[in-house]
Amino acid sequence: MKKQDYLKKILTTTFIVLIVVAAVTAAAGKNIFTDIYSAVMKPFQQTAAAVFEDPSSGKTKEELEIENEELHSEVDELLQRVIDYDDIKKENELLRKYYGIKDDHPDYKVAVADIIRRDPNDDFYGFTIDKGSRDDIQKNDPVIINSGLIGFVSEVSITTSKVTTLLSPEAKVGAMDMKTHDSGIATGSANYCDEGEFTLSVISADNKIKEGDIVVTTGVGGVYPAGLVVGKVQKLDYSVFDTTPYAVIKPYDDIRTISDVVVITDFEGKGVIEEATDTDKKDKG
Amino acid sequence: MQTGKYYRRILYAAELVVLFLIEGTPGVLPHLYNVKPLLLVPLAVSAAAFETPLFSLYFGVFCGLVIDSASGGVMGLTSIIIGFICYYESTWNKKYIKNNIYLVLLYSAAACVCVVEMKFFVFCFIRRYVGSDILLKDHYLMRALYTWAFTPIVYLITLAASRCFRKEKRKIKVKRRKHVPHSQRSSASRRRAKRNPI
Numbered sequence A: 001m002k003k004q005d006y007l008k009k010i011l012t013t014t015f016i017v018l019i020v021v022a023a024v025t026a027a028a029g030k031n032i033f034t035d036i037y038s039a040v041m042k043p044f045q046q047t048a049a050a051v052f053e054d055p056s057s058g059k060t061k062e063e064l065e066i067e068n069e070e071l072h073s074e075v076d077e078l079l080q081r082v083i084d085y086d087d088i089k090k091e092n093e094l095l096r097k098y099y100g101i102k103d104d105h106p107d108y109k110v111a112v113a114d115i116i117r118r119d120p121n122d123d124f125y126g127f128t129i130d131k132g133s134r135d136d137i138q139k140n141d142p143v144i145i146n147s148g149l150i151g152f153v154s155e156v157s158i159t160t161s162k163v164t165t166l167l168s169p170e171a172k173v174g175a176m177d178m179k180t181h182d183s184g185i186a187t188g189s190a191n192y193c194d195e196g197e198f199t200l201s202v203i204s205a206d207n208k209i210k211e212g213d214i215v216v217t218t219g220v221g222g223v224y225p226a227g228l229v230v231g232k233v234q235k236l237d238y239s240v241f242d243t244t245p246y247a248v249i250k251p252y253d254d255i256r257t258i259s260d261v262v263v264i265t266d267f268e269g270k271g272v273i274e275e276a277t278d279t280d281k282k283d284k285g
Numbered sequence B: 001m002q003t004g005k006y007y008r009r010i011l012y013a014a015e016l017v018v019l020f021l022i023e024g025t026p027g028v029l030p031h032l033y034n035v036k037p038l039l040l041v042p043l044a045v046s047a048a049a050f051e052t053p054l055f056s057l058y059f060g061v062f063c064g065l066v067i068d069s070a071s072g073g074v075m076g077l078t079s080i081i082i083g084f085i086c087y088y089e090s091t092w093n094k095k096y097i098k099n100n101i102y103l104v105l106l107y108s109a110a111a112c113v114c115v116v117e118m119k120f121f122v123f124c125f126i127r128r129y130v131g132s133d134i135l136l137k138d139h140y141l142m143r144a145l146y147t148w149a150f151t152p153i154v155y156l157i158t159l160a161a162s163r164c165f166r167k168e169k170r171k172i173k174v175k176r177r178k179h180v181p182h183s184q185r186s187s188a189s190r191r192r193a194k195r196n197p198i
Helices: A002-028 A032-051 A061-097 A099-104 A278-284 B002-024 B040-048 B053-071 B077-095 B101-125 B132-149 B151-164 B187-195
Strands: A109-117 A127-129 A142-145 A148-156 A161-165 A173-177 A183-187 A198-201 A214-217 A229-238 A245-250 A260-266
Touching: A061 A109, A173 A229, A183 A245, B002 B040, B002 B053, B002 B151, B040 B053, B040 B077, B040 B101, B040 B132, B040 B151, B053 B077, B077 B101, B101 B132, B101 B151, B132 B151
Parallel strands: A148 A229
Antiparallel strands: A109 A127, A109 A260, A127 A161, A142 A148, A142 A260, A148 A161, A173 A183, A173 A214, A183 A198, A198 A245, A214 A229, A229 A245
């Protein structure tokens, strides 16, 4: 008796649930249960369909083998095309990224390069790029990114080059404040390299440099083109040894983490040593 | 036996290439206080624990040359230090004290400190960079420590590589015979002793 009651309860509940479900789905206009079912069952159905597919395709074993070989070669060809496509796509993206540089400075001859190694022995975050003398890169060529100068080529081999960054004391770049035209030498320092910053030293005691000013290259010496952005002034400080002033410069991108760069292999005025006069500086500014 | 030796050395070379790629590829190893380890130093020291003095010397020198050529500048300074340490490690291993992981850790510590401090002396101290003391504390000592920390892992990999193609020496069991006086021996055993006096 009790068992029959229990069964009746289950039956009634099931019916009620089903009616509710029917009502809900009818009202919603979209059957959610069908979606769930199809999502769950689709893989099984596909497998089953594949297993029980009609094998009588009307082809002999030899024909199938030939077809298999043809398909294999086709797959290889398509794979190669995909690889080529990825390479071209990446190169295209890089070129598009640095298109602005070439557009702004038509006299620049540039080579876009990837960073392939960061030497653990280098304290100033120097790196190796995948372009060398084969790509017209020479020693001391300026290395830039979208936001400005980041270093120079210090060693060149046929296929790779080593770049010394502005964070290194080896780098000495003539630079000036774009607003006040106070000039100095942008060079790295052990005190600031771990923050990704460098200094503008050898500036006059009565300089008017302020925090936030943009610093650009002077172009004096013919090594670096004039007007390349180096960074912005982070703070002004004095040397503890001789109390000479210097400015701490922060580049617009973190030199320690960049992955691709542009090497300027040639530009107007390369190798031309010129005297930077105040009027020149004003013109460039 | 000879073939096994060559295969083993090819494995060391492969390990060298892999570790060199790992240490230099951006983003593979994390920076610890702005420094990255020099994985070839523990590799040379670990390989010297299983190899002959001559091979250890050559391998150490080669590892040093790879480190020097990658960082640019003066070639051969690292090679001298690593080659020297590896040669003596291997010689002492052969003559006096059998190598184990603790000894390798000791040799590795010596190699790391010598290599890194030599770099500091040549590249910072002599050139008188401003803030050399900061570099010594934050970069060079940390780099030595970080490099040394990789020694156990590199040692275990090298141990596996060295055992891959090494034939186990068969243990020759010498059974000691109980001495039986000649008079008490049986005629068969007397005949056997005559045939095979040893």
